[in-house]
Amino acid sequence: MSEAVHGASFAPATVGVRKRRKSWLAQNRGAIVRHAVIILFLVIILVPLAWVGIMSIKSLPDAMRGNFWPKRFDFTHYSYIFEKIATLPRNLFNSIYVTAGTVFGTTAIAVMAGYALVHLKPRGGPFVIAALLVSLYFPVRVVSLISIYEIQHFLDLINSTTGLILPYITLNLAISVLIMRSMFQLVPHELFEAAKIDGAGPWRTLILIGLPMVRNGLVVVFIVNFVTAWGEFLLCTTLTNDQDARTLPVVLAGAQGGLGQWSWPNIAAVYVIVVTPGIIAFIFAQRLFFKGLAEGVIKG
């Protein structure tokens, strides 16, 4: 902008508007191309999502036709899916339940571990950190599946929705602990020392002084674990057999699109219901999320 104004001020006043506009275009050609390329990518990101959103309010004939914009809208799919797909409320509840358990479980565990690793300096701490780091590079999730099944079978947790929370907590444990560790490294040690001398125990210190200081990291850990637990497929499909026990995304992945209760607009409506909460939560938390990402993930 300032460049354009600057350039224009050199042009003699007698030169017509047309020429000045041309020089603005010429001077900002780089910026225009840059924004155009970025916007092209944003469109590529958004089009599939928009397509599903519109699909969920299309009438059935329009859904089969494939045009982007329907001839007739139909908003009844949202009520239909809750009335006609018997297990849907159950699956939605399962998703919320498993995700909440996983997110709160992992976050609490990661905060405690991160705090301890940085400020309580336990013996063997560096070894724990090294082990967590190595696990990030090993395909643990896939390779350990056979014995995870065995453990769950031993604990009588096959086909149990609650049982899923245990392996789910472990899925992102390493990265969550490492994020919280680098967050706590940003908190000056003297702060915790001072609290201790004032007579606060380690729990009080952590909750009253530590937590507010690592807020941004908490948001990142929350979102990362939410995304994993909400959409987990492999463990859920392996460790449960009944549609009743499964989470909604897994049921959705198994649904064959066509007619009847799983017609395309119905699937799309279910899809919108499961995908929107995460996106909205992210948009609201994005400032904290980006800060946390910069502090915890990239430096760590």
Added chain:
Amino acid sequence: MGQSIAATGLTHNPAHRRSALSTRVTRLQNGVGAWLFLLPAVAFFVGYQVYPLIRVLWISFTDYQFLTNEPAHWVWFRNYAEALSDPLMWASLWRATYFTILFLPGTIVLPLLLAILVDRVTQPRLATLYRVVLLIPAVIPSTLVFVLWKWMYNFQTGPINHFLVDVTGLFTQQDAPQWLGGTALTLPAIAVMEVWWGLGYHTIFFLAGLAAIPKDLPEAARIDGASEWQVFWHVTRPRLAPVMMILVVLRFGSAMAVIDEYLIFGGFNRETPTYTWTMFMYDEAFKTGLWRQGFGAAIGMIGAVAMMIVVVFLLRIFRPRD
């Protein structure tokens, strides 16, 4: 700011309160207390990651089958010998490698390009907007990304084939591409989906790397008459190498070990390109016969070790040369 808070905290609490004895006692209490805080994390890590891996390694040396009451026998390397002499083991490893080759360049180069463009956007509002939209796919859970693209690629009603057949007329309803279901197009189709999914997230990674480069470095190079390409190649690229290394190694790992996508888009036909070593393991351990988990575990171990060899190799290539 943090420092000033810390300083006031200290002045309120005179140091003479601490004696040598109480320091020692608190240190001991700390040792126990610290491990209490660490215990849940270590318990989950050992119980659901370390132990299962050791257990799988153990199982891989036995003829353990899940759906039988017969006790398992220790068979040493028989499972490994059987797997390694099976052409399917090698074919399935190659399929995973082929997918990684399709996926990895796009998921590194496109975000790098985007990051360089977004990094130059100076209007704060636009810069934030771009970042938020870029990250939207990253907050869509995996399964929902797959469900979404299962539609995109749908043979009859998917928008991609609608575009190819009805809008552009490049294909007819009969010879339209069959993207999913284990055809030759399935792996490239999944690779495109994965690039879409990781595009924004990786861009944010590179943006953080770019933000760490002092602005006067590229400026100085430009004043010295370097072209934009030279600035990128000699100034920016070496400083992004650490970020790039993390991305390449992590994405190599996730691409080689893909399984959810193949379960959803492929199926258990052993001839199809989506039948990789992970599917081979899953098929043997949870689908076929009496669930030969000893054999399945050996397949998993072979795949994991093959991956680790490449990871160590990659880490050596990207090792900072000072």
